[in-house]
Amino acid sequence: MQLYHHPFCQFSRMIRLALGEMGMDPELIEERVWERRPGFLMLDPAGQTPVLAEADGLVVPGGTVIAEYLDETYGHAMGDRRLLPAGREDRVEVRRLMAWFNEKFYFEVSEPLVREKVYKRYMPREAGGGPPDMPAIRAARANIRYHLHYIGWLLKTRNWLGGDRLTFADLAAAAHISCVDYLGDVPWGEDETAKIWYARIKSRPAFRPLLALSMAGMPPAACYADLDF
Template sequence: MSPGSERSQGLMSTLHHYPLCPHSRFARLALAELGVEVDLVEERPWERRDEFLALDPAGQTPVLVAEGGLAVPGASVIAEWLDETVGAGAGERRLMPDDPRARVEVRRLVAWFSGKFWDEVTGYLVNEKIYKRFVPPASGGGPPDMASIRAARANVRYHLRYIGFLAQRRNFLAGDALTYADLAAAAHISCVDYLGDAPWGEDEAAKTWYARVKSRPSFRALLADKIPGMAPADSYADLDF
């Protein structure tokens, strides 16, 4: 699928994303949960298109181009911008709590999954299994490094145990209600699940939590995603996995 091929007409905001980028998935889930419609444009970040770099010189997905042309780069910045612009009017759908202490916990967990989980799990798996398939060898492409994949498979186990630890003590990861913390975690887990590297026997509480989030309407578009030449794991779109 070429960049821009997902564009539809009549939507004023545009999200530049890559289907198996967990940061992009976090942004897509947040937008869907808040009922914000966007025009999806698939971006291949390794191509470093001039038009995309003009939006964000870092050249990383996602980037939300809001009505009026404001470029909002990065999933965490998009989440904060959404809370500032539509969160107050979202009622029970708001993804940040009102209490400042509770907001700290949401931000802590978003940073955990967007940073630590990415550095230790999804960054390895997505780069080695997906991105390197499309990047020229001169730019770092080629066969996957199995040592990196083994490291990710080992690391994901303790992350699932941590998710299970949180899920056993709270209704959702950061507290009583669904927040950005759940969406960030689920976005990264969904990539691991797509690639068949989620050891669901590791922690039953983590699996139960993910099944709840995976069953939400906001997840349907993600479960329909397909990467050319790489089918998802059998359990990926199964809500009763």
């Protein structure tokens, strides 16, 4: 199994967490999507990470599609550790929250911060690189606050975001937040319940490879790998 990813692709991080929780260790192939590498485009014409390639040649593109594929193909073997619950209402709730973080949080917070502070540093100017757009960064930093409060509100009546146990909802949220946390842009004093939830998930073994990441010329914030932040 191979996973084409980028260290700061939020959807790639979600799938890496899921594979870790499922006990799978794929070969990781870093892909800079702005380079439009022909070999990668042959796998996925959309040219977006992540892309999962099975040993038998099956190619599964996109974070949400990969998550569904992993559940359909390997989820039953996980028993009560399954990342997409068996119950109809529970599955709807987990999918709703995955969409919240993969769409709403992404567009309002993690995408502008990662684009402006990370990708533009490495992209050539003709591909969109250049200095960061500070108004976009300030807007994203403001937007994250109500997302943290929403996480805290959910956890008032649940053990995890999607219910009583860890699910794809938690992995999606943690994947996006981890990118922002690397950059030092999460105001952890905003909601103590959200902070405790993130400390729990970041302490899991599946999270360790993400905490070991470090981009050349851009070290992580001091709290990023600290389990007692």
